[in-house]
Amino acid sequence: xxxxxxxxxxxxxxxxxxxxxxxxxxxxxxxxxxxxxxxxxxxxxxxxxxxxxxxxxxxxxxxxxxxxxxxxxxxxxxxxxxxxxxxxxxxxxxxxxxxxxxxxxxxxxxxxxxxxxxxxxxxxxxxxxxxxxxxxxxxxxxxxxxxxxxxxxxxxxxxxxxxxxxxxxxxxxxxxxxxxxxxxxxxxxxxxxxxxxxxxxxxxxxxxxxxxxxxxxxxxxxxxxxxxxxxxxxxxxxxxxxxxxxxxxxxxxxxxxxxxxxxxxxxxxxxxxxxxxxxxxxxxxxxxxxxxxxxxxxxxxxxxxxxxxxxxxxxxxxxxxxxxxxxxxxxxxxxxxxxxxxxxxxxxxxxxxxxxxxxxxxxxxxxxxxxxxxxxxxxxxxxxxxxxxxxxxxxxxxxxxxxxxxxxxxxxxxxxxxxxxxxxxxxxxxxxxxxxxxxxxxxxxxxxxxxxxxxxxxxxxxxxxxxxxxxxxxxxxxxxxxxxxxxxxxxxxxxxxxxxxxxxxxxxxxxxxxxxxxxxxxxxxxxxxxxxxxxxxxxxxxxxxxxxxxxxxxxxxxxxxxxxxxxxxxxxxxxxxxxxxxxxxxxxxxxxxxxxxxxxxxxxxxxxxxxxxxxxxxxxxxxxxxxxxxxxxxxxxxxxxxx
Amino acid sequence: xxxxxxxxxxxxxxxxxxxxxxxxxxxxxxxxxxxxxxxxxxxxxxxxxxxxxxxxxxxxxxxxxxxxxxxxxxxxxxx
Numbered sequence: 001x002x003x004x005x006x007x008x009x010x011x012x013x014x015x016x017x018x019x020x021x022x023x024x025x026x027x028x029x030x031x032x033x034x035x036x037x038x039x040x041x042x043x044x045x046x047x048x049x050x051x052x053x054x055x056x057x058x059x060x061x062x063x064x065x066x067x068x069x070x071x072x073x074x075x076x077x078x079x080x081x082x083x084x085x086x087x088x089x090x091x092x093x094x095x096x097x098x099x100x101x102x103x104x105x106x107x108x109x110x111x112x113x114x115x116x117x118x119x120x121x122x123x124x125x126x127x128x129x130x131x132x133x134x135x136x137x138x139x140x141x142x143x144x145x146x147x148x149x150x151x152x153x154x155x156x157x158x159x160x161x162x163x164x165x166x167x168x169x170x171x172x173x174x175x176x177x178x179x180x181x182x183x184x185x186x187x188x189x190x191x192x193x194x195x196x197x198x199x200x201x202x203x204x205x206x207x208x209x210x211x212x213x214x215x216x217x218x219x220x221x222x223x224x225x226x227x228x229x230x231x232x233x234x235x236x237x238x239x240x241x242x243x244x245x246x247x248x249x250x251x252x253x254x255x256x257x258x259x260x261x262x263x264x265x266x267x268x269x270x271x272x273x274x275x276x277x278x279x280x281x282x283x284x285x286x287x288x289x290x291x292x293x294x295x296x297x298x299x300x301x302x303x304x305x306x307x308x309x310x311x312x313x314x315x316x317x318x319x320x321x322x323x324x325x326x327x328x329x330x331x332x333x334x335x336x337x338x339x340x341x342x343x344x345x346x347x348x349x350x351x352x353x354x355x356x357x358x359x360x361x362x363x364x365x366x367x368x369x370x371x372x373x374x375x376x377x378x379x380x381x382x383x384x385x386x387x388x389x390x391x392x393x394x395x396x397x398x399x400x401x402x403x404x405x406x407x408x409x410x411x412x413x414x415x416x417x418x419x420x421x422x423x424x425x426x427x428x429x430x431x432x433x434x435x436x437x438x439x440x441x442x443x444x445x446x447x448x449x450x451x452x453x454x455x456x457x458x459x460x461x462x463x464x465x466x467x468x469x470x471x472x473x474x475x476x477x478x479x480x481x482x483x484x485x486x487x488x489x490x491x492x493x494x495x496x497x498x499x500x501x502x503x504x505x506x507x508x509x510x511x512x513x514x515x516x517x518x519x520x521x522x523x524x525x526x527x528x529x530x531x532x533x534x535x536x537x538x539x540x541x542x543x544x545x546x547x548x549x550x551x552x553x554x555x556x557x558x559x560x561x562x563x564x565x566x567x568x569x570x571x572x573x574x575x576x577x578x579x580x581x582x583x584x585x586x587x588x589x590x591x592x593x594x595x596x597x598x599x600x601x602x603x604x605x606x607x608x609x610x611x612x613x614x615x616x617x618x619x620x621x622x623x624x625x626x627x628x629x630x631x632x633x634x635x636x637x638x639x640x641x642x643x
Numbered sequence: 644x645x646x647x648x649x650x651x652x653x654x655x656x657x658x659x660x661x662x663x664x665x666x667x668x669x670x671x672x673x674x675x676x677x678x679x680x681x682x683x684x685x686x687x688x689x690x691x692x693x694x695x696x697x698x699x700x701x702x703x704x705x706x707x708x709x710x711x712x713x714x715x716x717x718x719x720x721x722x
Contacts, residue, residue, distance in 0.1 A: 139720045139721055142720045143720045144720075163720070166720065358721070360721070365707060368705075368706075368707055369707065372705070372706055372707070375706070376706065376707065378676070379675070379676060379679055379680070379706055380706050380707050381679075381703045381704075381706045381707045381708035382706075382707035382708075383707070383709055384721070385707070388680075390676075391672055391673060391675070391676030391680075392672075392673065392676075394672050395668065395669040395670075395672035395673050395676075396669065398665055398668055398669075399665065399669075402657060437721070464656040465656065465657070466656070466657070466659075466662050468662055468666060469657070469662050469665060469666065472665065472666040472669050472670065473669070475669075475670065475673075476669050476670070476673055479673045479677065479682070480673070482682070482683055483676070483677060483680065483682045483683070534720060
């Protein structure tokens with residue numbers, strides 16, 4: 001089965017690449033494409049551009065009146081995309097494979113140590129590709145993959161019940177996931193992120209090449225990215241952040257072109273906008289980074305009297321690209337929420353959901369982030385931080401003092417990229433200290449890996465540097481890799497067992513999967529689920545579709561007496577209640593519960609005599625005991641006794 | 644685009660003291676990272692040496708780890 005999954009992924013990715021290369025040629029022209037030093041930048045940019053355009057096509061198709069997001073439509077469009085640029089795409093892929101083999105051979109020839117390190121670095125994407133086969137977890141099981149499941153089932157886009165306002169955010173990876181689910185393989189939907197991870201790192205490496213970072217530095221960059229948990233965590237478990245990261249890096253790559261023609265600038269705007277749509281927080285990092293980078297490079301190159309005009313021209317073309325790219329998102333918000341939500345989640349009416357009010361950390365924790373900055377990025381343990389950047393980056397940063405001083409400091413691409421990276425990180429940390437999750441400003445963080453990678457390259461290759469320091473650098477790199485091999489994050493072992501069929505999806509999933517399975521096993525046609533937990537993904541799609549929406553929950557809550565709330569639940573067709581610690585309180589001893597956290601108020605003690613609750617699932621024991629329960633709600637006349 | 648930074652090797656070679664300082668910093672940071680984030684062999688050493696365990700816990704708390712494991716996002720899906 002895994003071969004079919006991989007085949008589907010390859011075909012899907014090839015369709016993205018094929019379409020993207022055709023579009024890329026329209027934007028930047030054949031000459032510029034041929035002038036690129038290596039084919040991987042062209043291939044990765046084409047793959048991302050094609051993927052971005054396809055995601056928007058899926059979005060528009062899913063918004064059409066009727067149910068157009070069906071297999072024949074998606075399959076046909078995918079086939080057209082795959083055929084339209086098949087020949088150049090196949091050639092470009094061949095070139096990339098040759099480039100990669102040459103690069104690996106060259107690093108192996110340079111020293112045995114680098115051969116070993118490169119081999120170790122390459123093992124990480126493979127390990128995490130195994131983990132990526134695992135079913136979605138955490139927020140992905142709550143919304144990011146539940147919405148695609150609903151879309152693939154219904155054939156048209158509508159907000160997920162219980163998360164009505166959440167679809168205001170940009171949809172990107174979700175639409176690819178929906179298309180892959182529709183093509184028959186939910187596992188391919190989670191594994192697609194692994195491809196995006198490789199694309200993001202390849203683009204980072206090409207950015208490094210633009211900045212003059214040598215071969216050893218570029219392999220160091222690969223290692224540092226794939227040993228940073230903040231990056232690794234995004235390659236599996238159904239995370240979709242990598243779409244925004246890779247798009248942002250592609251935009252940065254094209255922003256580095258010298259004397260770009262309008263098409264290139266429009267492309268920067270399109271890719272940057274795709275990145276921001278895919279991850280809204282990149283409005284605070286990618287946008288200022290691109291704006292400053294373009295300003296900086298244009299200002300230095302323009303004639304003295306025309307600098308301001310040149311900068312405005314460059315920004316204007318980029319803005320045009322961004323406006324074109326944001327149209328499908330705006331259409332989606334108008335169709336689903338109305339014209340006043342056209343620029344949600346950035347601008348919403350006063351009555352709408354306050355997206356800026358979301359805070360993960362307390363004031364004291366946020367203050368601590370600032371006190372311990374920048375150590376907090378590398379060694380922080382803050383709640384919701386979701387991984388850190390490898391401490392080796394912090395260890396190697398002082399080596400940048402040894403780098404040769406550029407002849408013209410401000411002209412150095414490495415200096416420009418490093419400073420805009422700092423700018424992106426600083427803006428985010430100052431404005432969003434309470435949301436100190438590195439994935440929220442990952443593109444900027446990844447640019448900060450360039451300088452230490454360049455320093456490693458310099459130290460290794462310079463004859464003036466003492467051998468002791470070279471050995472020290474080697475030790476740091478070995479430790480960086482060893483730490484990750486020692487504690488491989490994301491359960492690649494579970495992934496391998498799952499791929500080989502030794503364990504099933506329930507055994508390798510979070511306990512919410514077993515909770516949902518208990519419902520799936522018993523639900524009859526027409527039964528509905530009242531969710532007091534945030535994880536509907538593992539329910540059958542028809543149960544997700546008919547789950548209690550926010551309005552229905554409010555209607556339950558508005559009933560005059562507690563017993564009436566239960567009667568309302570029953571008459572509305574809710575036959576199962578899924579309760580998690582996010583929705584209320586579970587009393588394991590008495591097998592009782594109370595739902596009170598924004599999901600309607602229900603208490604098992606208030607059940608009227610004519611109804612009965614039967615516990616169908618209670619667990620798990622590990623890691624957090626009694627997190628979830630499933631109760632069946634039915635008439636007391638049913639004849640069964642309470643369990 | 645060629646980068647002027649790569650064209651010259653015009654910095655002074657770091658002194659012995661500078662080299663020692665850089666080495667100390669690099670290895671210090673890495674060992675501290677291993678100690679804090681359970682690098683290879685760290686767990687078994689920390690288990691045997693009691694004060695190390697409490698020192699590590701205190702450092703983790705200083706770097707943001709809550710005293711008790713709590714649901715980081717109060718149950719909300721993060722955009």
